[in-house]
Amino acid sequence: MVAGRCSPNEEPLDTVRREIREETNLRVEVEESPVDSYAMEYEGHSMLVIIYRATAFSEEVRLSDEHDAFEWCLVEDFARRTAFPRLAEAVRRALRAG
Numbered sequence: 001m002v003a004g005r006c007s008p009n010e011e012p013l014d015t016v017r018r019e020i021r022e023e024t025n026l027r028v029e030v031e032e033s034p035v036d037s038y039a040m041e042y043e044g045h046s047m048l049v050i051i052y053r054a055t056a057f058s059e060e061v062r063l064s065d066e067h068d069a070f071e072w073c074l075v076e077d078f079a080r081r082t083a084f085p086r087l088a089e090a091v092r093r094a095l096r097a098g
């Protein structure tokens with residue numbers, strides 16, 4: 001999953017587009033309505049998670065310096081690997097909507 005934080009005065013949808021471009025270099029179209037949003041604690045910090053559905057128009061991933069690898073996986077493989085069950089459920093809903 002691509003993730004990131006909003007810059008000051010940046011809209012969440014703009015953050016999604018920027019983070020995807022910075023972290024993967026994929027060209028995407030992001031749907032305007034979030035699939036899910038919720039508050040959580042992570043490593044002692046409160047955060048608001050907003051999950052969007054996006055469609056990629058390019059397939060060549062070029063990772064930023066923030067990452068050393070990537071992997072495409074099926075949703076159930078992702079669900080087994082993630083420590084965040086609500087995120088896995090949001091991914092399932094996003095795929096069903098497509």
